[in-house]
Amino acid sequence: MPKYSQVFLKNDYTALKIAESVNDFDCDLVVEIGPGKGVLTKDLIKLYPKKLLLIEIDGRMIEFLKDKFKGDIPRIIKADFMRLDLSEVFLKNKKIVFIGNLPYHCATAILEKALLFDKFVGASFMFQKEMAQRIMARPNDKDYGYFSIFSQVLSEAFVLIDAPKSDFSPVPKIDSRVVVFKKEKDPFFKPLAGAVSRGHAHPRLWRGKQTAKKGDSLKNFLSLIKFAFSHRRKTILNSLSISMNMDKALLLRIFEKAQIEPQIRPQNLSIEDFKRLYKEFNSDTARQ
Numbered sequence: 001m002p003k004y005s006q007v008f009l010k011n012d013y014t015a016l017k018i019a020e021s022v023n024d025f026d027c028d029l030v031v032e033i034g035p036g037k038g039v040l041t042k043d044l045i046k047l048y049p050k051k052l053l054l055i056e057i058d059g060r061m062i063e064f065l066k067d068k069f070k071g072d073i074p075r076i077i078k079a080d081f082m083r084l085d086l087s088e089v090f091l092k093n094k095k096i097v098f099i100g101n102l103p104y105h106c107a108t109a110i111l112e113k114a115l116l117f118d119k120f121v122g123a124s125f126m127f128q129k130e131m132a133q134r135i136m137a138r139p140n141d142k143d144y145g146y147f148s149i150f151s152q153v154l155s156e157a158f159v160l161i162d163a164p165k166s167d168f169s170p171v172p173k174i175d176s177r178v179v180v181f182k183k184e185k186d187p188f189f190k191p192l193a194g195a196v197s198r199g200h201a202h203p204r205l206w207r208g209k210q211t212a213k214k215g216d217s218l219k220n221f222l223s224l225i226k227f228a229f230s231h232r233r234k235t236i237l238n239s240l241s242i243s244m245n246m247d248k249a250l251l252l253r254i255f256e257k258a259q260i261e262p263q264i265r266p267q268n269l270s271i272e273d274f275k276r277l278y279k280e281f282n283s284d285t286a287r288q
Contacts, residue, residue, distance in 0.1 A: 009039045009101050009126070011167040014178075018124050019043035021160050021180050022097045025122040029053055029093045033081050033100035033110060038065050040101065045072055055081050082109055086117050093119060101126040104172070108147060111135075115154045115181065123155075123181040126163065132177035144267045146229045150222060153189070153271060155181040188275055189218040221278050228266040228274070236269065237262035254280045 009015055018040055022030060030048045033055050035041045044052050052074040056062050059078060066073050077089070090096055098114045107127050114123055127135070130143075135151045136159060137143035151157055160178040165171050231239040237255065241248050255262045258276040260269065269277075 007101075007104075007168040007170060007172045008036045009163070009167060010169050011163065012039065014161060014163050014167055015040045016043050017161050018099065018101075018126065018178055019047055021124040021178070022099055022122055023047065025095075025097045025182070027051065027095040027097040027121050029090065029095070030097045030099060031055060033098060034103060035065060036061055036101070038068050040099070041065065041069070041074075044099070045069065045074060049074070053077065055079055055084070057081075082106060082113065086113070086119075090119055095119060095121045097121060098123040098125070100124075101176075104128055107131055111147075112150070115151065121183050124160065124178060125181070126176050126178050128172075129162070129175045129177045132159065132179050135179055139270045140268055142267070145232065146222075146225050149225050149271055149274065151181070153184070153186060153218070153221075155184045157181045189221065221274070224278050224281065225274060228269075232266055234265070235263050236260065236266050239266055254283075257283065 020043075028051065030044060030051045031053050032041060032044055035054045035056055041052075041054065049072075054065070054074055054076040056065070056076060056078060057080045062076055062078055065076065077084075096117065096119045098120070100110075102110050102125050107125070108131065111123075111125060111127075114120055114125075131147075134143045134145060134147050135157060137145070137148040141148075157179050160180050163176040163178065165173070165175050168176070227243040228236060228239055230243040234242070237248060237251055240246060241251055252262055254277070258273075258280040260273060260277055
């Protein structure tokens with residue numbers, strides 16, 4: 001296996017489909033994460049010559065790309081995407097599209113960082129097929145969980161194309177799937193002022209005078225989802241009671257107000273169910 005656990009796409013048809021998948025996005029920059037040997041890059045250069053930026057961690061791959069594309073090579077940043085301060089790097093840009101065949105070991109972290117970036121407008125990412133299924137899963141599906149809700153709250157997503165493991169070198173153990181994301185603005189989520197809007201605060205700290213007037217915090221909502229699925233085989237009541245160290249009697253009052261059956265499992269709740277539950281955590285019921 002190459003350094004940084006890369007597997008390189010070698011199917012030109014799949015590469016072209018991925019490159020074309022972001023053609024309709026209104027953006028001022030297309031960022032390819034981990035271009036590797038440039039199979040996807042060659043099509044991106046043709047389609048977005050003035051908008052393209054590459055982020056590559058491996059210096060050997062950067063030299064390979066410079067030699068391969070010579071005068072056509074776009075700007076390259078040698079860096080680990082996960083360590084970059086995106087606000088600083090893209091200070092002069094307004095609308096960013098991300099694209100890439102993501103490394104399997106950090107694909108979920110890259111997805112989180114990209115979708116949470118305030119200048120994100122769209123993305124086209126290659127994942128392991130199992131991860132793609134988790135992203136696209138719906139309530140009552142065995143794959144439905146935190147990343148399903150995270151992705152669907154922040155974006156409108158659809159499957160573009162499947163890529164069998166034979167499309168890569170070296171050949172991985174699992175097939176891949178490309179998912180395209182378009183930014184979704186949900187009016188339910190509005191950043192809270194003050195400390196409660198920073199980081200993944202404990203939900204019991206959400207209670208405060210500002211919550212009713214300032215709207216709902218996306219980060220705190222996502223914290224609730226993580227707590228809910230931290231014991232996914234247990235009921236929603238038991239999972240939240242354990243993960244949040246909350247009294248079940250209080251949780252039962254919150255569930256009753258939110259019209260949530262406490263004995264069902266987290267994967268049986270829709271996003272709308274979780275929104276109602278979140279609102280009740282910020283209500284007078286939760287302060288009793």
